[in-house]
Amino acid sequence: MRETPKSRIALDAIKAWKLIGILIAAALWLVSIIGMILYYFWGFPIWIVASIGAISAICTYLFIFLVPKLRWKKWRYEILEQEIYIQHGILITTRTLVPMIRVQHVDTKQGPILKKYRLASVTISTAASTHEIPALLEEDASDLRDRISALARVDEDDV
């Protein structure tokens, strides 16, 4: 069995994902509160409200406390001279191999949440697929992008 890739993504990824989790949970709780108001004033069926509340509680736990940490723990990547090796997934482990000469272009991307923590993600595209390494430190992301792009710069086979 081939060993797992060496590099991990930025530790702050957990914070960023937690923030996303908080936003999702907040939206869910908002729905629950609306449900409670409906129940209190207009006699909306209690079991619906209760199940929304239960779902909110479970999601709060999952998306804020459990998933971000596990996800970070399971995320590994390694940029070799000849290929890119990525492994991730909590329940389903996915391992991806991309030969360097198949890489068409590399992008870095940064949304508002990643920006807050000075993170960025790197997207690697081949002619048939795209692969993302999420949440690297800004400098690391741009270094990685430049490195892959340099490694990938070879006379390509005609498509």
Added chain:
Amino acid sequence: MSNKVRRLHPVAILFKLAKSLKEIIFYIIISFLTLRDNGFFLLGLSIFLSILLIHSILSWYRFTYRIKEDELQINEGIFIRKKRYISKNRIQSINLTENVVHQLFRLVNVQIETASGGNDAEANLKAVNREEGHRIREAFKSKGNEITDVELLTDYEEGEKGSVYTISANRLFIAGTTSGSLGVLLAIIGFLVSEFAQFIPDGLYDSVVTWIVGLSIMLMIGFVIIILIFFWVLGVVGTILKYWKFTITKTGDELYIKRGLLDKKQTTIPIHRIQAVGLKEGLLRQPFGFVTLYVEVAGSAIEKGEDYSTVLFPILKKGEVQAFLMDLLPEYSLLSNEEMKSLPKRSLKYYLIRSTILFLLIGLAVLYFVPALSWYLIPFFLLLLLLGYFRYKDAGFYIEGQHLLIRFRRLSKTTILLPARRIQAMENKQHFFHKKELLETIMFSIIGGQGMGKHYKLKEIETTDAEVLRKWFSNHKNNKKPGSAGAGPKK
């Protein structure tokens, strides 16, 4: 060759007009229905149609093309001028098609495909003279084709040498008969079910109901037979129209395909643009040993019917595949290989569950409300179980040198040959239960039609086998950087 600026044949105006009319005919009908009593309606309509006509004429007038030094240059647009230059090196395939109108005026429609995505061809010359169409194709053929081949291309009726294959009338008929896999299959299932219904215990119905049911069963059987015949005729006619005089010719490093009765199509595929070659054994064809050969060519949006792949030959006996490929695509002759590394016994359950789970859930829900239906559902369930078993049994892979052979079944049994240098990425997936049982799901991506990825999966193979595949893919010299073969200078 002259590289002066040219226009399309004026018939193109007609096509343009017809196309715009088709887009708005609905609104015209609506306005006709609401405004027909209004005297101004006809006036308005005729003004509107004149504008359309003028627009069509202008856009024909403003559409010019020329061939200049390995480049096709197109200028178009009435107000917004658009220039599009396509260099010869980027052309994936050139298709010449003729519909009935084209044939009337001895014209062709030239579609030029590059690797980029999208539904439409990158360049489309809607109507040019046949000679002009052939001239354009000649101009953009890859290098290395001797001029003597031109003879063969323009006079393709008679096959000389061994590199021309034409479908026989007999085979065309067989292809049609066995084409409607799904429809015919459904009809057969329906027929079986209606047969099955006769075994419903009598006690369930009183005599009147039984009589009605009996009558309706007779009706149903008749109906099913009619549907069967309908699908069969449809399949035969459709296939004959599509693959009439299907001829494939190898000239130099290109494959040239010509086919069709009403819509004549001519496709040129540069061999070095082929991403993968596949062999499909349809449900109805497999028992008779017939297969369909197809190729994956990047960016070809022409062949929409068959998963965006291009048919290489519609019907062949399994035994003929080897010789056919040796002649036309020797690099891919491994495709006819029968030997496969198949899956371990412990993956069978996943296949059975996958093929039946959806039906089981829906079926249980249906049974809960209409228990009497159980007799109808059981045969379907057994068929799905059987399908799952065959999916398991047919799945497998085989490695030889730089080629990987993958076999799997959805409905049809499909074998696909992937050269290592065409595989863009490899992915392995493993969930919790897989990990315990040392199973893995693998996926290979290649460039498919429409410039998008095409993915081939093999589910639940041995982890050790997945490791073998990973090593093969990762260590392959064609996936390494320079110095290795295959990486020629960039054009």
